[in-house]
Amino acid sequence: MKNSPTAQTWNEIGTDISAFTQTSFTITQTTPIGGGCINQAYCVTNGKQRYFVKLNAREQLSMFENEAAGLMEIHQSQTLRVPLPICCGCDNFSAWLVLEYLDLIGSASGKGRDFGKQLAAMHRTTATHFGWNRNNTIGSTPQVNAISSQWVDFWRTHRLGYQLKLAQENGFNGKLQTLGENLLIELDELLAEASPLASLLHGDLWSGNYAFDGSGNPVIFDPAVYYGDRETDMAMTELFGGFPADFYSAYRHEYPLDSGYNTRKIVYNLYHILNHLNLFGSSYRRQAEQMMGFLLAEIR
Numbered sequence: 001m002k003n004s005p006t007a008q009t010w011n012e013i014g015t016d017i018s019a020f021t022q023t024s025f026t027i028t029q030t031t032p033i034g035g036g037c038i039n040q041a042y043c044v045t046n047g048k049q050r051y052f053v054k055l056n057a058r059e060q061l062s063m064f065e066n067e068a069a070g071l072m073e074i075h076q077s078q079t080l081r082v083p084l085p086i087c088c089g090c091d092n093f094s095a096w097l098v099l100e101y102l103d104l105i106g107s108a109s110g111k112g113r114d115f116g117k118q119l120a121a122m123h124r125t126t127a128t129h130f131g132w133n134r135n136n137t138i139g140s141t142p143q144v145n146a147i148s149s150q151w152v153d154f155w156r157t158h159r160l161g162y163q164l165k166l167a168q169e170n171g172f173n174g175k176l177q178t179l180g181e182n183l184l185i186e187l188d189e190l191l192a193e194a195s196p197l198a199s200l201l202h203g204d205l206w207s208g209n210y211a212f213d214g215s216g217n218p219v220i221f222d223p224a225v226y227y228g229d230r231e232t233d234m235a236m237t238e239l240f241g242g243f244p245a246d247f248y249s250a251y252r253h254e255y256p257l258d259s260g261y262n263t264r265k266i267v268y269n270l271y272h273i274l275n276h277l278n279l280f281g282s283s284y285r286r287q288a289e290q291m292m293g294f295l296l297a298e299i300r
Contacts (some may be wrong), residue, residue: 005030005040005055005094010085012091013044013053017098020087025049038140043101050101051086058090064097066136070203070225071099073132077200079122080115081219102219104211112243115210115218116250123230123255125200130154132226138204138272139279141166145226152191154228155267156184163274170278176285179292183270189299190267193260196229204272205233206240231257235265236272263298266291 010027017025033041033052036103042057054064068085075082086098109242131154132145148154164180183190202209203224210220234257237243270291277284 009055009091009094009096010044012089013096013098013288014046016089016096017051020098023049034267045103052083052099053102054097054099055094056096058093058095061088061090061095061194063086063137064075064095064132068097069225070136070223071221073200073203073225074122074220074223077122077125079125080118081217082223083219091185097254099221103214104219105214106211107244110246111212111216112245112247113250113276114216115243117245118218119247120234120251120254123199123201123233127198127227128197130226130228131158131258135292136224136226138224138275141275141278143203143224143226148202151194151196153227154190155191155271156187160184160187160274161269162276163271164274166278167274172277172282172285176289176292179289180298182296183292185297186296187267190295191264192229193258194264195230196231198227199230199233201226201228201233203233205236207237207243208240229264229268230255231261231264232268232271234261235268238265239269239272263295266295270295 010030014025014027027044028047031043033043038056042053042055044051044053056063065088068088071082071085074080075084083099083102088095088097129147129149130151131147133147135145136143144158146154146158148158155175160180161184163179164184168177183297202220203226204222205220209222210218213219231287234251237247270288273284273288273291277288
């Protein structure tokens with residue numbers, strides 16, 4: 001969505017907020033907020049109360065509904081803070097998600113430890129099966145969360161297999177697909193030591209999706225929630241620059257990682273690199289091929 005929202009859309013959003021909060025709310029100011037590449041984002045206010053609003057094309061309403069459900073799933077675990085969803089809806093032009101507005105800062109001295117402890121607590125929130133009761137998105141890519149009793153099968157079919165098929169549809173063939181086919185065959189061996197619980201996951205936990213509130217409490221947002229191996233969240237924290245050292249020490253103290261993690265984290269991060277390949281293009285192809293080549297060499 002590239003066009004600015006219309007006055008009618010803002011009126012509709014104000015009406016939606018009023019209905020869900022049972023308090024009259026008329027938007028008097030909208031301020032664009034940068035940082036995202038999927039949605040437009042704004043702070044809206046009536047002069048007293050503020051809300052965070054995400055906007056996209058009206059066809060993306062289900063994406064926002066699923067995000068709101070994911071935020072509530074995390075909130076209900078009573079572990080990590082999330083911006084609470086207020087409402088979501090659409091008109092003839094736009095879909096929106098309205099969230100609690102939080103004043104966030106990028107870092108808080110000494111608070112990485114709290115983040116690690118609280119994430120470990122969230123990961124101890126478990127389900128009986130892998131997946132979730134609804135599909136959602138990873139970035140703007142559909143993410144299938146079909147319920148499964150077998151983690152390796154879930155990861156093979158709904159994570160790596162799905163992304164490889166999408167890559168083929170996007171024209172990424174040849175070596176990438178050959179390596180991918182071989183990797184899917186060998187996945188049982190690569191994940192042989194993994195016997196994870198179905199933990200509540202953020203699903204897209206990189207450094208751009210957490211911050212701290214004014215009291216120094218960690219806040220996570222923009223989730224791609226499902227239940228799976230907690231190591232997938234931990235792996236992604238290492239993918240794009242890493243988190244503070246005290247975050248890792250606190251997490252491992254609360255919930256130690258199992259042996260073999262250093263190999264499994266490559267299996268898990270491959271999903272995100274393939275997704276970046278599908279979202280952003282060929283600059284990620286070589287990295288994906290290198291990761292698959294490394295993993296295949298590990299079992300030969």
